[in-house]
Amino acid sequence: MPLKLPNYKLLFLLACIITIAVNNAQAQDIYAAYRQGWLKKAEEFKPVLQETIKKPVGIVKITKDTAAFQGWKAINSGGIAQLYNSSFNKKNSGIVVDFGEHLTGYCTFTLKTLRGDMDAPLRLKLTFGEVPSELATPFDPYPGSLSRAWLQDETVTVTVLPATITIPRRVAFRYVKIEWLGASSSFDFGFADIRFNATTSVTVTPPPLAATTPAIIKDIDRVGLITLKECMQTVYEDGPKRDQRLWIGDTYLEALANVYSFKNNDLTKRCLYMLAGLANDDGILNANAFELPQPHAQKSRLFDYCFLYNVALKDYVEATGDKQTGLDLWPVAKKQLDIATKYTGEEGMMDYQKAQKEWWVFFDWKDGLDKQAPVQGITIYTLNQTYALAKLLGKQNDIAWVPALAKKLKDAAHKNLYDKASGLFVSGVNKQVSYGGQAWMVLSGVASKAEAQKALKALPSVSNAVHPGAPYMFHYYVAALIESGLKAEAKEALTNYWGGMIKKGADTFWEVYDPTDELKSPYKFFPVNSYCHAWSCTPVYFIRKYPEIFQR
């Protein structure tokens, strides 16, 4: 029987598959090796927390006031001696102690017997609130979509007096409500002391703003600094009340503000290493990470945050000159670009619908926001920023294909998303006009300076334009205004939005702020919102980076 020729086509395909598989396995091995080193590096740069003992400044009454933020106001009702000098019982149950500022850390209190013998355990509930409404809104039955346990109410049984008790969980708050839940009527007890061990990794006091700075800008900067300081713990947290962890998006913005304020670049470095160390086997980053019980990621593929990692790394290298870290983490940045190529269509438009099926595409807490323009914009922006990083590191050859792809996406965006008639960028099948869409078309450079100015100026008069839902998106809007040279508009937008929170009594900037809906919550219950949120601290960055706009 004659020999049959082998099926070369099949063999070739088989060889290809084996090669890809081996490469993939090697890639995974490489990441595994890298990740251990990266995590080790992250640990090396773990900051020592600064601890400061804080004392209450007085007692407040939480009072209904339709004019106040969320309908509740804290009214000064005297000194803390009121609490220390009287017995604590049913009558003063619900007293609210004010620490005068937002704090993060651990609450300790000391109880003493005032009269008679303690002949039964006593029971107290402490509710910690960042804003007055948290102390006035019943938590149960809990309607929220996140864990009920985020709410900071803790019940304590005390069996022996005197007692000094530390609430085990870390809390973030300004006010603490103390409720009497039970005690023997045959004795009196009282508070001898309440104190708070406040923590932050901030060690630096930033310089004051120029004397010419308007008062409202000074206030915004001050509150922004406190917000950032509170979120800077052993990582950049998103919020010290909630979620208490490292998110790429928040880290990016915190790092921006940090460069212009607390200059704790080692914390940025630690977070970049930790995120890299917790990447998936395929090298794609997870959007968020926890430090305890040991650093680990929540499996969370968030499209826009992967891209922003690259931007944050580039910013870090630029700000510090620390090329070594840039080179160490370069494989991660390079890897994230796979996301861009994977979803680039033939015509240079990102297949944002497919991406949304496969990823969490976030951009903002805003129902109904169309993601086409933002996806297109952030992809271009990331390609450009990553190429800039490559240039800083001498790695252009690694990604020589990037400028061409960026240009292709940019041209396609201009062709498909720019509506010449209105001078606005549109997004999606319904040609939605949004602040987010304009912002990302501007930041990506799709819009020329003239187009950018035209679009951004037109936006406020577009009645159905989708507004930012949270300070996070508002940041990109202000950045776009500055990028377009619309300085006065940038100043006005920042002053109105963050100044609006200031006028409503903010001690720290809120995770969610819609001036028209103060009870807005992405989690179906506004008390579970974070009221000290990293992504809201960026006025610090704007005000201090652009003194010519804001400090005059």
Added chain:
Amino acid sequence: MPLKLPNYKLLFLLACIITIAVNNAQAQDIYAAYRQGWLKKAEEFKPVLQETIKKPVGIVKITKDTAAFQGWKAINSGGIAQLYNSSFNKKNSGIVVDFGEHLTGYCTFTLKTLRGDMDAPLRLKLTFGEVPSELATPFDPYPGSLSRAWLQDETVTVTVLPATITIPRRVAFRYVKIEWLGASSSFDFGFADIRFNATTSVTVTPPPLAATTPAIIKDIDRVGLITLKECMQTVYEDGPKRDQRLWIGDTYLEALANVYSFKNNDLTKRCLYMLAGLANDDGILNANAFELPQPHAQKSRLFDYCFLYNVALKDYVEATGDKQTGLDLWPVAKKQLDIATKYTGEEGMMDYQKAQKEWWVFFDWKDGLDKQAPVQGITIYTLNQTYALAKLLGKQNDIAWVPALAKKLKDAAHKNLYDKASGLFVSGVNKQVSYGGQAWMVLSGVASKAEAQKALKALPSVSNAVHPGAPYMFHYYVAALIESGLKAEAKEALTNYWGGMIKKGADTFWEVYDPTDELKSPYKFFPVNSYCHAWSCTPVYFIRKYPEIFQR
């Protein structure tokens, strides 16, 4: 001017007053010196707690059942693996874990992640119950008269998994209900382990009863031993759930039972010293004491308990031959007799009404119980027992006046309180007939043996006789039956009363038990009753001291 003669009568009175004042001051000084030494002695005999790790035996369902004690029954519903092998969430919230026996100590549990990443704190409530009804009765709004904090429900916030958590307060329980109060829906967690560090100062296993002993008596003895064991911690506690402390009345009965079971006489010694060390400046004892933060008494003058201290001391010396302790504490016993002389009227009747104005005169948890006969009886009993103690110690001369006073009181009691027509002893202005009154007239020896038998036999058919309100008084009733030689009646009474608790599923004997009113509570809320109570353990004493009555 002629010299005036001094007013010798006045001078004499003045001298008397000074002498008395100096003597009083010296007496106080003596007590002060004694008390330090007594407390030191108490500390020397502090037992080391035995710790045993206990594991749950299964899961139960708490089910409504009008035939069950207090209307609730625990029905076995499978092994603990049910809990360990499944995720803990809203669906199995309220699961009740059964440890199979009453335990006192500290609960520790370990939680683990089963699926996904814990991205929020979680919140659990654990409710510990001695009896099924405690797990089925809402605690709030709390109607009870004692501290709400006695109820054993504890809320825990857990921020990081895996976690091993120990509930800080000591609890006493058989069942623990676990409620889910909140967690992130993006992960599953479960219980890896629940364990209990059970404590007692008991180290001895008492011998089994005679083989001839009826099953119900064996059960009563078994449950009595558990009750006593659970109450024997670093002092004789009244109840490990509530009040968790040393009361003279409970100590007296616990010491009785201890002599015939666990033989931890050092614990008795410790408690006698501690109570003496915490006497008032005038030498009168306080009724109860706490060990923490340092041994201290609750200022509580309880008439009958002061007397029972003397009886307990005599019993201790008699049981152990430890005369040294008897001599050490003799000044205390002698001092308590002042109470007898202070309230003895001219005719040998105690002024029980005056005593009730100036003291807490307890005897029983029974509204409407007239205290005249019990006061008269316990005073005579105490005089006799204290004189017996004096004889053991060779101290008769110290209190040579006692036998005469005892006889005077006894004669007066017989004259005034014995109703020849009915053959019953009466009490108070309304001539109340009570079990307590008969019991104390018998124990004091006011009743002759024939009178005692007649009265105690007549009692059950007296329709308006005041019955015992709690096992504490029931003890004295059974003791009186035995004292009168009514062996069969004693056995029957003990079997019916304590056996009634057994039949209703008691794991330990209850503080309060009225067969006709299972929800009875001196504290206006039956779940705050103690269901493992020292003063209810005395069947152990009766059964083991009188085998000829009970073990056949």
